Amino acid sequence: MDKNTKYTNPLVWQRADPWVYKHRDHYYYFTASVPEYDRIEIRRSLTLQGLGEAEPVVVWRKYDSGPFSANIWAPELHYIDGKWYIYFAAARTTETKEGLFDHRMYVLENNCANPLEGQWTEKGQVRTKWESFALDATTFEHRGVRYYVWAQKDPDIAGNSNLYISKMSNPWTLTGEQVMISKPEYPWEVIGFKVNEGAAVLKRNGRIYISYSASATDHHYCMGLLYADESADLLDPASWAKSPEPVFQTSEANGQYGPGHNSFTVSEDGEDVLVYHARSYKEITGDPLYDPNRHTRVQTFTWKEDGMPDFGVPVPDAADAHENE
Template identity: 40%
Template sequence: MKSKKMTKLPAADFLVRQETAYIRSHTVTWESPSDNQYYLEYSYDRSVWFALNGGNAIPLPQDVLEVTPALQAHDSSGCKLSLAALETLQARYGAPEPVYLSEAEEVTLPSPDAEPPSKITVSYTNGMREERTVIWDGLTGTIQEPRYAAPLISHRADPYIYRHTDGKYYFMASHTDAGHNLDGRYQYLYLILRCADTLEDLTDNSGRYTEKIIYAHEPINGGAMSPHLWAPELHYIHGGWFVYYTATISDQSSWRIRPHCLACTGSDPMRDPWIEKGPIRTTVEGDIAFTDFSLDHTYFSHNGRDYLLWAQKTNNISDILIAELADPWTICTPAVCLTHPEYNWELHGFPVNEGPAVIRHEGRIFMTFSASGTDALYCVGLLYADENADLLKAASWKKCPHPVFQSSSVTGYYGLGHNSFTRSTDDSEDLIIYHGRQEARYLGEGDYQPLYDAGRNAYVGKVFWGSDGMPSFSVPGAPIAARRADLTVTAKVKTI
């Protein structure tokens, strides 16, 4: 097959990699680092800076500090760093840069009257190549970028979107009440199912979706505490509709929570009744599953086997576990821990791994998860396994040592996490559905309780699959082009 001729696009200034980059440390207001703990940012032009390690502290050995005194001085201009040294840091602490268009297919028409192609091939800075739609005005075309309302849906945390086989989209999330912000009595009282024909139609105020409360719970302990109806997900499992959600199992304490299941009695989840199946249970006697604070369960099927992933505390540390399902509300194998909080970006506020979500690509199974307390440093980590591996063995999964999706002060998105995945309406691309905040607030700011802050909204982002087969989630809210001009292509007419 003849390779397509591509034109390089002007690279963004702050992504032009010269012989050196720059690194600097900065102070934070939410905690005091211990000796040799630094908050580091890097830049290619000393203008746009990227926070390493999800904005969390990085321990540096003394020999590093001796050769980079500007780090200790908090020099805002930064000190020089070789690209090789930066790449070593990025391998350990992440490279939270935007993914931008880098090349576009050259279009040559046989005559001035010829119709230009409706799609052209483009490349991105992470090595991804795909076809994108172009809208033409004569010989000038505009590459179409993803267009979704931002936010897609307001005041909804832990967003989950399921696209059914008939093309319809279903949305569920943890329901918060902005009218009673920070008051736990009014938060997380309902499970609401929203349905639309397209992803775009799900958005608030579109007028093109239907919505139904499928479960409600009054505040507990005399109306003083939320029942913590969290992280609902709609799944279609072997011909039946099921909703997974977290809820309290106590009439006195809202913190005794466990995974639960609802089942639809008919074929239409928007019209037919839902019944409680109760807490998720295990057939394995004496197993650790669901014996303590447990939440955020999700389902996936692979090679004819059904799996449940969930988060569970042991000694007040939240891990992510996996087991096989016998039916949608019963696991039948011992719980296996896949990931345990170990890095600084997983330990801010609380040692937390939670909110697992699964996506498949080119022979691998990827599991994202969320880490740390639910403030502005909440972020997304990643595990992955070969599709032919034993998924019930922890050794089958590899863990990235850094967050793969994090807050961005440049775009104004904070506390990213608890995501799900879906496909675009035209089925051309994978999308990440996540929640984020629009203000940077942190645990430890007085009596601030981020859990009861209704400021988390549901957003849509594009998944960029790199040339190495790994996903990149770019920067929240970033466009696909560094400059608007990079979306413009010009067709040439072939001359004889």
């Protein structure tokens, strides 16, 4: 089946680092980085395609100064033990661009049944073993244990960010060992920047899969894949294997550039869906981070006989999709 049969891309315009979660109330919930990097929005729809037209609700705004005052990046919405949580990264306002890559990770909590309503409480910073650039946190439960996966700069390792995993004692606190499970090492992971970031977790076929994104945020941006046996010690780096090639990358033929920072959801009839951002052009004027046209896109994906996911290639946009760019 053609992977773009169900949906018309772009799904949501000018929303990067997209996160889609289908809740037990049958709604799809969506959040992402906004071009201004100044707030966190949530929207919801009973259909995946409907997220593009759904009204966004601002649930949190950056501060004028201090650690929450700049570059609000990559929020994720999770439902844990009857409460909603948003994981996001934020930096401090500075007079120079030196503060751009000084992010830390934070958590918001809401006990309302509908996360577009109620009060969001700041639970503070997720503390790791370093005070260094950290972002793109996600969380998942496996066999009764909650895990946290994130990207961070190790001061003793060359590069921008590696991927780490830790157990959690509650949704905003790490406990025990913090382990690196991937660092940029292949040629496709180190173009422009040495980056592993944007992890997303998928449990299937007896394995734990972690997709992630690599390289600079231009047309070189692409997705890699880690995987471990579901019975393995997930805190043992040796449990994790890495695909030596990208699993999802730029398609010049389809006009899709720099696909990445993905999440996973399911279609209305239960098919697996890849959610990601990409641009529809290759050449960018200025810093790619300030180009607003990373749009949210979706497509269904399948599985290979060996149990590995087959994401295919980024599908083309709708024929009239570029009229607003």
